[in-house]
Amino acid sequence: MQTNEIHRGRLIDHIQLVVRDLPASQRFYQAVFDALEVPMGGTADDYFWADELFVSTADSVAALGQLTGRHHLAFQARDQAMVDAFHKAALANGGKDNGAPGFRDYHPGYYGAFVLDPDGNNIEAVFHGAAQRSAPSVKVTF
Template sequence: METMMLHRGRLIDHLHLVVEDFPGALRFYSAVLQVLDVPIGGSGDDYFWADELFVSTLGSEAAAGVPTGRHHLAFQAASRKIVDAFYAAGVAAGGRDNGTPGLRPYHPQYYGAFLLDPAGNNIEAVYHGPAARSAPSVTVEFGS
């Protein structure tokens, strides 16, 4: 019997955004990720990364020379206060309002805020409420 570890909450391995305004993107993401307590993991002249997010210039080795299209990324926040701070930090760092912090109709405790980053991506921070916790990894056995 084969055993395989599944990691809940890790459907996406990484996301790559190719941007034209790299300094603007670095300023924006540095600000909002700091509020979310996610450090920039590494950077170079034409890229930076944090956890599963990778951002690069048009001319970077990882890019195909074309900016990525408009995306919606939702970052998990640990509280409503963090969502509020995400919004304030993002606006101060060049983000544009796309939905002020508040409850949303997606479920009764969904509290989110939306910003457009310098490239026009819809970037969200969401808090699902005190009962919502990330699901642990589970072991699944497959018959052979």
């Protein structure tokens, strides 16, 4: 048997959403990122990005002319107040309510809110509570 160490932390390298209306999406995500205290990484005429999320138009070189389907993305929040601020900012900037801020039965302390972005993607902000704050590296035996 071989033992491999697997790092748990940043599982996703990046996600790309290809959208119909880039200015509407940029307005929505800028408000969401501001509420979550995530800086915008960069912008151009056909895309913008922050952290691991890249959003572009269909005619962007990176998009290959195709819109992406509907996705569920969950962003981490520092606390319940940040989840609340996310929901409020999203609704004020083109988002549609898909689940008001509150506790969910997923695990103890799970506090989240859901909105649909201008393209219908289910966007969530979640605070996992103090008990769920860190995920250590684990060893897995194959």
